[in-house]
Amino acid sequence: MKKDITPPAVENVAVAIVKEMNDLNDLEWNVYLLNLKDEKIEKVLVSSHGYGSVNEEMVKTSTLRHFLDDIEPNAFVKFEPIMESLFGINNEYWVSFFVDNVMYDKKYVFLPETIKEENFILIPHINKPGVMIK
Numbered sequence: 001m002k003k004d005i006t007p008p009a010v011e012n013v014a015v016a017i018v019k020e021m022n023d024l025n026d027l028e029w030n031v032y033l034l035n036l037k038d039e040k041i042e043k044v045l046v047s048s049h050g051y052g053s054v055n056e057e058m059v060k061t062s063t064l065r066h067f068l069d070d071i072e073p074n075a076f077v078k079f080e081p082i083m084e085s086l087f088g089i090n091n092e093y094w095v096s097f098f099v100d101n102v103m104y105d106k107k108y109v110f111l112p113e114t115i116k117e118e119n120f121i122l123i124p125h126i127n128k129p130g131v132m133i134k
Contacts, residue, residue, distance in 0.1 A: 010106035018130035052089030
């Protein structure tokens with residue numbers, strides 16, 4: 001039965017980790033969800049957590065859940081800060097949303113040591129440097 005269900009593919013929705021300056025002129029890292037579609041995504045839910053090995057010891061962060069409501073076409077939402085000390089483990093974001101009453105979901109995983117300046121691009125719509133998974 002389960003094998004007969006084919007979930008629709010998620011396209012033009014991305015998660016980005018962006019390096020930016022805050023109001024106090026301090027460097028910080030934030031996680032954004034980008035809707036690169038020409039249509040609104042609705043009832044957006046993001047679940048995030050980190051896991052991996054640090055100094056040969058398994059590490060797991062708390063799971064955070066964010067309800068982002070609706071995201072307009074070609075728009076973005078900042079939904080959580082991330083500490084630089086977590087860049088050495090997997091950082092996973094599970095995104096679920098609806099378009100025309102059809103549910104979509106996708107897992108985005110930033111692998112250890114991939115969040116670094118040599119992998120930066122200019123993030124669309126945000127126009128700041130960062131790493132993005134689409």
